[in-house]
Amino acid sequence: MLDLAIVGGGPAGLTAGLYATRGGLKNVVMYEKGMPGGQITQSSEVENYPGVCKVVTGMELMECWPEQCMRFGLKHEMKEVKRVKKEKNFILELGNGETVKAKSVIVATGSTPKRAGFEGEDEFLGRGVSTCATCDGFFYKDKEVAVLGGGDTALEESLYLANICSKVYLIHRRDQFRAAPATVQRVKNNPKIEFILNAKVKKAYGNNMGLEGVIIDQQGKEIDLKVPGLFVFVGMNVNNSVLKQEDSSFLCEVNEWGEVIVDLKMRTNIPGLFAAGDIRVDASKQVVCAAADGATAALSAISFVRES
Amino acid sequence: MGKYVELNASNFDETIKNGVVMVDFWAPWCGPCRMIAPVIDELANEYEGKATIAKVNTDEEQDIAIRFGIRSIPTILFFKDGQLVDQMIGAASKDVFKQKLDALLG
Numbered sequence: 063m064l065d066l067a068i069v070g071g072g073p074a075g076l077t078a079g080l081y082a083t084r085g086g087l088k089n090v091v092m093y094e095k096g097m098p099g100g101q102i103t104q105s106s107e108v109e110n111y112p113g114v115c116k117v118v119t120g121m122e123l124m125e126c127w128p129e130q131c132m133r134f135g136l137k138h139e140m141k142e143v144k145r146v147k148k149e150k151n152f153i154l155e156l157g158n159g160e161t162v163k164a165k166s167v168i169v170a171t172g173s174t175p176k177r178a179g180f181e182g183e184d185e186f187l188g189r190g191v192s193t194c195a196t197c198d199g200f201f202y203k204d205k206e207v208a209v210l211g212g213g214d215t216a217l218e219e220s221l222y223l224a225n226i227c228s229k230v231y232l233i234h235r236r237d238q239f240r241a242a243p244a245t246v247q248r249v250k251n252n253p254k255i256e257f258i259l260n261a262k263v264k265k266a267y268g269n270n271m272g273l274e275g276v277i278i279d280q281q282g283k284e285i286d287l288k289v290p291g292l293f294v295f296v297g298m299n300v301n302n303s304v305l306k307q308e309d310s311s312f313l314c315e316v317n318e319w320g321e322v323i324v325d326l327k328m329r330t331n332i333p334g335l336f337a338a339g340d341i342r343v344d345a346s347k348q349v350v351c352a353a354a355d356g357a358t359a360a361l362s363a364i365s366f367v368r369e370s
Numbered sequence: 371m372g373k374y375v376e377l378n379a380s381n382f383d384e385t386i387k388n389g390v391v392m393v394d395f396w397a398p399w400c401g402p403c404r405m406i407a408p409v410i411d412e413l414a415n416e417y418e419g420k421a422t423i424a425k426v427n428t429d430e431e432q433d434i435a436i437r438f439g440i441r442s443i444p445t446i447l448f449f450k451d452g453q454l455v456d457q458m459i460g461a462a463s464k465d466v467f468k469q470k471l472d473a474l475l476g
Contacts, residue, residue: 095463096405103401121401140409142463157465188442188459197400200429201441271439291441 066363067154067164068092069143069304072100073349074170074339076127077356078363079136082168085364090135091162093154095142098131099124100172102349105215106196106222111349119196123349143304146313148332165370166334166363169305169322170356173298173340173347178210180276182266183294190273191266192293195219199226202291208233208276210263211295217241217249219295224254231287233258233278258285266292300341317343328359334366372418374410377426382434383452390421390474391449392467395440397429402461403444409464413471421471450474 065087068075071094079092092098102108105120114123132138142157146167154162175193177183183191192198199207199222207227209220212234218241224230232249237259239246249255261280268274275288302320305313314330314337315323321344322337324330330337338355340347345355375385377393385391394410396403414423428435428443438447438454448456448470456470 096409096461097407099401099405101401103404105401119399121399121404140412140464142465157463188445189439190441192442194400194402194442197397197402197444198442200397200399201435272441 063089063151064091064162064164065089065367066091066166066168066360067143067146067152067162068168068170069146069154070094070100070170070172070301070339070341071098071128071138072170072172072339072352073102073124073127074172074352074356074359075100075168076131077353078168078170078338078360079356080131080134081357081360082363083134083136085360087360087364087367088135091137091139093139093141093143093156095140095157098128098138100352104194104196105218107218108349121196145306146304146335147307148313148335152334166336166366168328168336168338168356168359168363169341170338170352170359171301171304171341172352173300175294176297176299178263178294178296180263180265182268186266186268186273186292189271190268190291192291193295195222195293198291198293199223202227204228205291206231206289207291207293208258208263208287208289209293209295210234211297212236212239212241213295213297214241214245216295217245219293220249220255221245221252223293224252227291228254230255231258231289232256233261233263235262236260258287261285263292298340298347302341321345326358327362328355329362334363334370336362372415372423374414375422375424377424377434378431379433382426382431385422385424386449387452389451390471392421392423392471393447393449394423394425395428395435395438395443395445395447396425397427397443399429400443406444406461409467412464413467416468417471420475448474 102120278285336359338359339352
């Protein structure tokens, strides 16, 4: 039986593994279906991770995390966890049909980009509609693209795309931005970025080769924007499906958005079950916060395992 | 130990011509591509002699990417005897890739 199972290999899961193993837990496995790193590896620019003073890409930021975090015995298994259950101990059901028992579990499964909900979004996802500018921006070199959203990610990735594409239309449903003021100013100063404000995407259209354009509704006025690429950054949904039980209830308490309710020690209402990073209630959705949560959750897991 | 085949303009058609071939379109700057890289390595090993596991670096082989209308990576194409029979967009777990391969191997 595992002392601790960690579900997810982003900043929270990796840091939890580092602290748990360095803190003396012996049998600790982190489940992540591929190379650890998490969503931040899709970020084009990170300039607010303290201690990393150069501006780096998300991938550069995460480069040495797995090595450092596995230095004290953390094991990584490239298996997908389908469900976490609780009997006497915790039981993890894996994607390949296996089950694993654990004394404690830290859920650090993060979040996934939300769909905006316009017509044609799913049809053209991956064929013109994208949620990753660093992955797909390259396919639109010297072409015009649109970005949907008004938060930090939308604006930062607009700046990234403006370096590659001939023009970036930034579509936002309000005329004010939630993004950091410094980022908003950089976007406003960029001659390649054109704002389409108080507007939403009504429909994406195209042919069997992919997206050809989007129909925008700007306060009742329809705009036909002929762009082969639309990047959607309208927030995130938490990945809480591992906590869903057979009867579709959740293993522990979650709030109305499905975020896991924890206390300041990252404890859920189920003893031995902890949550860290984007999945928890009131998460700041920052790498530094996810890492800190992971450390806190690991320290709580160590106490739990020692006391039980 | 099996290894994936690195595809380029000169070996692409020859490689996909026979049997079951899985092709991962990737690029060095793509986070999700990097994430599935160790999964591709393991699949290449496990399916040695049964299916061909291959990769296209879209940064270097843009013509192949254009030919298949790739606009998002990772995109994974599955060929059987030269015919495109299935595709997936985005990172997935090893079990999902195995199910696709096993279904094609019949």
